[in-house]
Amino acid sequence: MNNPPTLYLARHGETEWSVGGRHTGRKDIGLTPRGEIDAKKIGQRFAGIQFSKVYGSPLQRARRTAELAGFTPEFDPQIMEWNYGAYEGLTTSEIRATRPDWDLFRDGCPGGESVQEISNRVDGVIARLLPLTGNILLVAHGHLLRVLASRWIRQPAALGKSLYLGTAGVGILGFDHHARQEPVIRLWNDDRHLQ
Numbered sequence: 001m002n003n004p005p006t007l008y009l010a011r012h013g014e015t016e017w018s019v020g021g022r023h024t025g026r027k028d029i030g031l032t033p034r035g036e037i038d039a040k041k042i043g044q045r046f047a048g049i050q051f052s053k054v055y056g057s058p059l060q061r062a063r064r065t066a067e068l069a070g071f072t073p074e075f076d077p078q079i080m081e082w083n084y085g086a087y088e089g090l091t092t093s094e095i096r097a098t099r100p101d102w103d104l105f106r107d108g109c110p111g112g113e114s115v116q117e118i119s120n121r122v123d124g125v126i127a128r129l130l131p132l133t134g135n136i137l138l139v140a141h142g143h144l145l146r147v148l149a150s151r152w153i154r155q156p157a158a159l160g161k162s163l164y165l166g167t168a169g170v171g172i173l174g175f176d177h178h179a180r181q182e183p184v185i186r187l188w189n190d191d192r193h194l195q
Contacts, residue, residue: 004180005132007173008046009148010139012057012065013039014167018142021091023104025084025112028060035061036068038168038194042139043069045170045193052134055079057141065168066139073139078125079148081141085112104143105161119157122147130180142167149173153183165189 013035017024056066056073108114146160169189176182
């Protein structure tokens with residue numbers, strides 16, 4: 001059997017909304033100047049790694065991050081950020097002013113995606129990636145990648161609540177013993193390239 005894939009994950013660079021803690025799902029906003037600098041650093045971090053496939057979210061913050069990092073991804077709408085629906089643009093504090101016990105990874109978003117819906121979407125992405133071989137890069141979004149890491153290791157999407165991933169942070173998902181039945185998180189929220 002061919003060696004299983006190794007997934008390299010990169011969250012897009014900083015945006016004005018990420019600085020302010022605003023939930024940015026489908027709103028198509030660009031990077032800040034710092035976000036652009038950090039995107040270039042992702043390219044430096046991954047210099048010398050040969051990728052058999054590169055996928056990116058079609059939203060401009062991820063597209064621009066990939067471009068500045070030196071990659072030309074195949075755009076995949078299935079790796080767009082969580083659809084926050086009525087909570088788009090709001091901070092967690094603003095949401096909890098009316099729903100004090102709200103938890104994204106338990107409750108999802110009214111008018112957007114439920115936890116089950118994003119979990120199903122991510123499961124479909126993983127099913128398409130598992131048969132591949134080599135190094136694969138995904139340039140996408142914080143909450144989506146947190147769910148992806150959780151589902152990769154066959155845990156509920158809710159585990160993503162505990163997997164913080166900063167802007168321009170990277171991670172690596174793979175397998176122990178190169179065995180497809182032993183998925184692992186090899187590296188998470190690495191930001192050494194941003195120092």
